[in-house]
Amino acid sequence: VLATVLTLTIILFGIIGYTYLGVREFPSVDNPIISVTCSYPGANADVIENQITEPLEQNINGIPGIRSLSSVSSQGQSRITVEFELSVDLETAANDVRDKVSRAQRYLPRDCDPPIVTKADADASPILMVAVQSEKRSLLELSEIADLTIKEQLQTISDVSSVSIWGEKRYSMRLWLDPIRMASYGITPIDVKNAIDRENVELPSGSIEGNTTELTIRTLGLMHTAQEFNRLIIKEDNERIIRFSDIGEAELGPQDLRSYMKMNGVPMVGVVVIPQPGANHIEIADAVYDRLEMMKKDLPEDIKTDFGFDNTQFIRSSIDEVKETVYIALVLVIIIIFLFLRDWRVTLVPCIVIPVSLIGSFFVMYIAGFSINVLSMLAIVLAVGLVVDDAIVVTENIYVRIEKGMSPQEAGIEGSKEIFFAVISTTITLVA
Secondary structure (H helix, E strand, O other), rough: HHHHHHHHHHHHHHHHHHHHHHEEEOOOOOOOOEEEEOOOOOHHHHHHHHHHHHHHHHHHHHOOOOEEEEEEEOOOOOEEEEOOOOOOOOOHHHHHHHHHHHHHHOOOOOOOOOEEEEEEOOOOOEEEEEEEEEEOOOOOHHHHHHHHHHHHHOOOOOOEEEEEOOOOEEEEEEEEEEHHHHHHHHOHHHHHHHHHHHHHHOEEEEEOOOOOOEEEEEEEOOOOOOOOHHHOEEEEOEEEEEHHHHHEEEEEOOOOOOOEEEEOOOEEEEEEEEEOOOOOHHHHHHHHHHHHHHOOOOOOOOOEEEEEOHHHHHHHHHHHHHHHHHHHHHHHHHHHHHHHHHHHHHHHHHHHHHHHHHHHHHHOOOOHOOOHHHHHHHHHHHHHHHHHHHHHHHHHHHHHHHOOOOOOOHHHHHHHHHHHHHHHHHHHHHOO
């Protein structure tokens, strides 16, 4: 009765652990990698290298435990990647880098953005991407649909950490300047910038108080349309008013024109899903598929959605293959034991021990903070034979004594005593 109760308890806790275990491709490993990013708008790569990257590298180089230090200096941005030895604590490394970066800030240009220090996160990688395309709409419209419709819906899925948009185009007022007309009026880009800073501003205007009422005054100083920017006064000279329309043209367009994304030759916007740490990636992907099917009836007819990539497909196939290997290993172990011992009662031992041990291991994995992934499933495959080794040795020793005429109870006691320490030693060796 005690053995039956213990077996049922192990199975129950195993099922509970399996229910809450996360499913991912590989184990979550926090590599001690720190990134330092600093932006300097308008500066070319040479200026970034000399004035930002080199001062930061010189200060970071003194931190102990650095394995490699690499940097990329590009137009308007510097990115430094610091990789530490595996023995270095990630939080300690991040604090050391922040301390060195703060000391190096006095050597950086005053008008550059403050450096940003970030840690590598194994769970910050997206697991799938939804591609949003249309033959009729611009990328600005696609970005708006992806942000207000698809992103809002996917963010409500359980265990989703964040939803980002790749290739997003945000609305911006672009001011196109004509250098020839600017030269004829004697106007420089600095004059245009100063005029915008002076006129495109909203200031607090106070309020008007009466005996029985109080009115709040609001000044509409911000410009929102292209017509308002075109009417902007840039300069007044000898009773002549020079507006922005005289030297250029204002246009509502995308903020960034330098890059865009395509899939199968068609421009697209990608909505990527990032899971929470320890989440079940397959359940999240299934929820995204279901939610997308529900959204299709609410999207315009010309909007097409597809999956740019889905990393869970590989996870599904890998885990299915490992499960198949576990079943094959279980059947082979049972057949081999029966062929050698030729007793169906002895063969019942692995039939019970293997499933109970495998199910119970899921609870231990959950308590230890592990996840179901390719490596953990391969470890279970290797353990299929190990969980029955000791049981086979003990059972065979007892079976030999029964054949010599001992009673089952006496054979069980004597047979177990004889190899008890050998079995315990073997098990401890395998665990170690």
